[in-house]
Amino acid sequence: MTPTKAVVLDEWGGELTTDRLDVPDPGPGEALVDVRACGVTRTIENAIQGGLSDDPAFTPRVPGHEFAGVVEDVGPGVETVDPGDRVVCYFYLTCGSCDNCRRGDTARCTDFGGWLGVQRDGAYAERTVVPAANLLPLPDGATFEMGAVAADGLATPLHVCERAAVDDTDTVLVVGAAGRVGIHLSQLAALRGARVLAADVDADRLAHVDSVTPDAVMPIDARGDDVAERLRATTDGDGPSVVVDTVGDTDTLAAAWDVLAMGGQIVSLTTHHDRAFAPPMKEFVVKEASFLGSRYATKDQVVRAARLLADGRVDPVVTERVGLDEVPTLHERIRSGEHHGMAILEP
Ligand SMILES: [Zn+2]
Incomplete structure (x- = not known):
């Protein structure tokens, strides 16, 4: 167990509060990530409102999926990432073994497992445990903020x-x-x-x-x-x-x-x-x-998006940076249409 501060959603469409909780040790195929930057966006607001799933079995939940960070620990059998690796995260929970996943067409997975921050806890937290298969290399020269922009934006x-x-x-x-x-x-x-x-x-x-x-x-x-x-x-x-x-x-x-x-x-x-x-x-x-x-992106496209930002070919447009305590009010502003542009959480 690793103690972490996180933003927690009590039920779909409900309240966001900050809390301290224990992140479990990474299990087989999982990795513990120190979250450095996570987008706070309308897509996540849609998930919070139950737009992706409103199954009460998935709450309480830590939302957030557009993030980059550093691997702290890995569970048994993980060979694709090591502690210390800088990573950017892929949003979809895919099977890795269907025909589309095998050919790299991961957004078309036919045994789709849902979304990070919906079916399992996401990255509105200092630390999170995610499937290691979702963690992609953050290219040299890409900041964590660029990773958070690349992940979906x-x-x-x-x-x-x-x-x-x-x-x-x-x-x-x-x-x-x-x-x-x-x-x-x-x-x-x-x-x-x-x-x-x-x-x-x-x-x-x-x-x-x-x-x-x-x-x-x-x-x-x-x-x-x-x-x-x-x-x-x-x-x-x-x-x-x-x-x-x-x-x-x-x-x-x-x-x-x-x-x-x-x-x-x-x-x-x-x-x-x-x-x-x-x-x-x-x-x-x-x-x-x-x-x-058009359905999200492939894993390859997430990495190439980060490279476009690292090379300065596309500018990351970030309008605001917030801490965990400010995330609930920021979502109220997104809900009421007062916020535009992209905000980044730096836990
Ligand atoms: Zn698949």
């Missing part, structure tokens, strides 16, 4: 760009550009040579996007009935060739579908179970359009 955009094969022929419309996925995706698509239209709904958020992204990224106000016309005008009538939706607003999606370029692709990242978007089948054919879902 940049790995997810990297998966999107590779799903849609974004390159210098593309105009990419990012819907929800000021969020942590949107802001890193905007940078990454520009790095791959694309022209980027970064859409969001608030002047402060758009100013923030403008201040932290390269010149190839053009902020676009997504409010108002004339969004489609403005998008068309901005793209000389052709429309964006790739639309990435991080929000799930069906009106914005409908506007994007209207102006989508010939051969265009819409990539959806949202998991609203109560919203649908179903254009007439004919329109898919006429434009030879594609609608793609």
Whole structure:
């Protein structure tokens, strides 16, 4: 047992409190990690609200999955990491032995075990025990904070760009550009040579996007009935060739579908179970359009995302740093929409 301070959720949708608890010794296939940086994000807020699972058997729970740290101890049979290793963590609990896992397509695991911070304790803590298979090498030159950004905030955009094969022929419309996925995706698509239209709904958020992204990224106000016309005008009538939706607003999606370029692709990242978007089948054919879902990232993409940050090719956009005691109030601000950008917990 190792004593640790942690943020604990009493029930799904319930209260977060800080507490002292004992982390068990790592069992077979597990490792004890000293958490150095963990993202505090809307994805984790969704998990806290029961958006990934609301099974009461999984609470009380320590949330948090977007983290990097140092291995302190390993359990029996662990050969992939050693004490002292700097690591970045993979979010999904995958089987490691299905066909998709074997070929490295880990986000498509067919014997999926759930999510770190939901089915088992996560990283809103000084220390946590996780499956050693989830721990990936943090590249030299990548800070722990970069690891926390790479773990989801940049790995997810990297998966999107590779799903849609974004390159210098593309105009990419990012819907929800000021969020942590949107802001890193905007940078990454520009790095791959694309022209980027970064859409969001608030002047402060758009100013923030403008201040932290390269010149190839053009902020676009997504409010108002004339969004489609403005998008068309901005793209000389052709429309964006790739639309990435991080929000799930069906009106914005409908506007994007209207102006989508010939051969265009819409990539959806949202998991609203109560919203649908179903254009007439004919329109898919006429434009030879594609609608793609994009599911997290592969382990390889998490490591490559960390390298992009370590090399300075993408800037980690971190707006706030907090300690464990500040995490419950930060989640209240995320819930009420007062917080934007990406906050990092340094336990
Ligand atoms: Zn698998």
